[in-house]
Amino acid sequence: MARSDVQLMMDVKAGDEQSFALLLQRYRSPLVNFLYRMIRNREQAEDLAQEVFLRVYRARKDYVPSAKFTTWLFRIATNLALNSVRDTRHQRMEISLDAPVTVDAEDGDERPLDVADKHPDIEQHLVQEVQNKMIRHAIDKLPEKQRAAVLLHKYQELDYGEIGKILECSESALKSLLFRAYETLRVELAPLVAQQMKH
Amino acid sequence: MSCTRMESKMLGYVDGRLKASEVRDVEAHLAKCAACSLRVKEFRAVSTLLSGLPEIEPSAAFDMRVRALVAAEPVKRSWWAGFAPSPRVAFAASMLAVAMAWVGSRPDVPAVNVASNPGVVVIDSSDLPVLENFDVLQNFEPLTDLPQPATQSDDASPQDPNQTM
Numbered sequence: 001m002a003r004s005d006v007q008l009m010m011d012v013k014a015g016d017e018q019s020f021a022l023l024l025q026r027y028r029s030p031l032v033n034f035l036y037r038m039i040r041n042r043e044q045a046e047d048l049a050q051e052v053f054l055r056v057y058r059a060r061k062d063y064v065p066s067a068k069f070t071t072w073l074f075r076i077a078t079n080l081a082l083n084s085v086r087d088t089r090h091q092r093m094e095i096s097l098d099a100p101v102t103v104d105a106e107d108g109d110e111r112p113l114d115v116a117d118k119h120p121d122i123e124q125h126l127v128q129e130v131q132n133k134m135i136r137h138a139i140d141k142l143p144e145k146q147r148a149a150v151l152l153h154k155y156q157e158l159d160y161g162e163i164g165k166i167l168e169c170s171e172s173a174l175k176s177l178l179f180r181a182y183e184t185l186r187v188e189l190a191p192l193v194a195q196q197m198k199h
Numbered sequence: 200m201s202c203t204r205m206e207s208k209m210l211g212y213v214d215g216r217l218k219a220s221e222v223r224d225v226e227a228h229l230a231k232c233a234a235c236s237l238r239v240k241e242f243r244a245v246s247t248l249l250s251g252l253p254e255i256e257p258s259a260a261f262d263m264r265v266r267a268l269v270a271a272e273p274v275k276r277s278w279w280a281g282f283a284p285s286p287r288v289a290f291a292a293s294m295l296a297v298a299m300a301w302v303g304s305r306p307d308v309p310a311v312n313v314a315s316n317p318g319v320v321v322i323d324s325s326d327l328p329v330l331e332n333f334d335v336l337q338n339f340e341p342l343t344d345l346p347q348p349a350t351q352s353d354d355a356s357p358q359d360p361n362q363t364m
Binding site for chain 1: 206207209210211214238240241242244245248249250251252253255256257258261262264265266268269
């Protein structure tokens with residue numbers, strides 16, 4: 001039977017390095033994806049995810065399982081991401097104004113649009129990539145706190161209580177935050193939403 | 200249920216996170232409110248679109264970099280660790296402890312039996328090995344030529360003549 005996150009963390013606290021490796025294996029992908037969707041820069045997302053794990057390791061001796069491990073983990077990640085977004089906001093605006101036309105690859109890396117691509121399903125592939133890019137940009141346009149709430153709710157499937165603790169707001173405030181975020185996404189993605197509703 | 204109240208339940212309904220009683224309330228409202236019903240369908244479409252977004256894989260070197268960062272961390276010592284002795288001091292302290300234990304384990308000098316022989320001091324000669332050769336030294340011929348201490352005959356010390364050695 002797999003050990004719980006809290007049990008693994010308690011083992012790390014007791015000096016078991018192998019348990020830290022298991023936590024790393026368990027949460028590296030969710031953390032990198034969360035941070036990538038928050039800051040839209042793969043290299044920086046990985047750097048921040050490494051920083052999250054390092055902070056968890058540094059705090060191991062003082063760890064007390066008073067809350068869910070994921071609440072603590074994503075609270076660290078969210079704070080780092082929000083700081084990074086605020087620090088690089090000016091830089092991001094400059095990049096978006098000067099950016100060449102690109103499409104998002106499936107692995108999340110952006111690459112220049114290559115019309116000479118001989119992919120057999122090139123049209124379908126490009127349509128999907130353009131759609132993904134629209135969704136990413138719609139998420140990107142959300143205010144930071146709304147973005148974090150949507151990502152934690154949708155992709156990490158954390159409950160309202162956990163997300164509230166991470167974002168330091170009440171459950172009712174969080175529900176209002178999520179409703180406003182989905183309203184924005186509904187408007188931003190209106191063509192895709194209409195298309196989706198036909199299916 | 201009002202449309203305003205519906206706002207706080209809508210996303211939970213779309214994602215199936217409501218209790219059964221809440222689901223019944225929401226569905227009763229949706230049955231008679233076209234606007235909220237449309238909004239639920241749109242939110243469901245948004246949720247589906249978000250689900251379709253592909254994930255990225257962390258790079259192959261990710262774990263290695265985290266392990267390197269962790270390995271580079273200084274070993275955290277507790278506050279009292281500063282009082283821990285160095286190996287040399289620890290060795291010296293342990294040797295001192297052994298010496299003290301050895302001294303402490305030696306048999307005690309027998310107590311003076313004052314009750315039965317008042318004024319008689321009994322000294323265990325085994326604890327004073329230099330006295331074993333007292334007679335030899337006393338009768339050592341070359342020493343007899345030496346002048347006797349001037350105070351020996353005139354000494355008015357209260358030393359008891361019956362004292363034995």
